[in-house]
Amino acid sequence: MTDHLHLEISGGIARLGIARPAKRNAMNQAMWKAFPQLVDAAMADPSVRVLLVGSHSGPFCAGADIGEFAESSGDPDWRARNQAAIRATQVTLARAPKPTVAVIDGDAVGGGCGIALACDVRIVSPRARMGITPAKLGLVYPLHDTRLLVDLVGASQAKRLLFSGMLVGAAEALRIGLVQEVAEDLEAAVATFSAAIVAASPASQVASKAIVQRIIEGVIDDDAESSAGFDAAFTGGDFHEGVSAFLGKRKPVFG
Known part of the structure; x- marks a missing residue:
């Protein structure tokens, strides 16, 4: 496990928080490996009705740890482990049997945006910015994650985001279907939606x-x-x- 992820369960609601503020909540390989285990733990708890995925402190998630990439990506074994860990996180979250909600205040970029895409619903603050940025690094986004993006916004908008690596604000993300709600009071909006899920x-x-x-x-x-x-x-x-x-x-x- 890792100290940078926290799972809390109370009142039928599980909260999985990313807590690496010094790195803008960038995900390293240890975090990618731990993430699906925490999702599975939440799903296995019979008291849990909804999983909220968000930041424990700082922005939602700046994506993968590029410093770790620079240090380790020359090792084929490390790349294989990293790819497997990222895929396990995305697939486990996307296929989780109970409702999942991404709670986004601040940036959700690259792999961080991928985590949000794998949730069922995305509720954001006006400060949210989202983007998928492999084109800025010469990388390629995985097919599974790209499909999640296309399912949400359609092929043309997906290409627009992928080709440019642009970041879009909350209003634009709502317009193109990337998010489902923009709320000035993010916690209140999430609490209201969570309560509706728990009541149903x-x-x-x-x-x-x-x-x-x-x-x-x-x-x-x-x-x-x-x-x-x-x-x-x-x-x-x-x-x-x-x-x-x-x-x-x-x-x-x-x-």
Whole structure:
């Protein structure tokens, strides 16, 4: 593990904070290796309903540690380990079964932007800036992460960001679909959204997220798996609680 990542769980909400302010929260290889383990720990906790990914202190994340790149990138074994660690972080976060939210105040650049892309939703402050900058370093962004970008903003906007390495502010990020909300009071907005998630049906959320992922992967119509999921919901505890609460004119309390 690493001292630069912190996982805290309270009230159904897990918070994974990046804490390396002296390096603007740049991710070194040890942090990339530790990140998916913390995501998995949050997902495995039955009390957790949503994972918030943000900065423990300082900006969201300045990306990969370029100093470490300069020192170690000549070693093919190091490059292979680094690529595997970064991919594990991105894939684990993107495929996490429960809702995930990137909370962005300040810069989310390069690999930091990649972490945000792998979350389900991105809520940012007006101070946020986002960019994917391999073109400024002669690097190539991984296909998995590029696909996440294209899924969000479309091919043309993705090319615009990748070709230029430009940083976009919060308003522009919202306009092109890179983020879903810009909030002056970031903590209040995140708390409101988190509370809505915690109050809703976890069974519905997990199933809906899985369905969206299948659509992203190219499934275009219902099949045996989706039909079975639709039917099974009617026998689930969340359905019975939701209907009972609706008929009783009260708020549901899901398990």
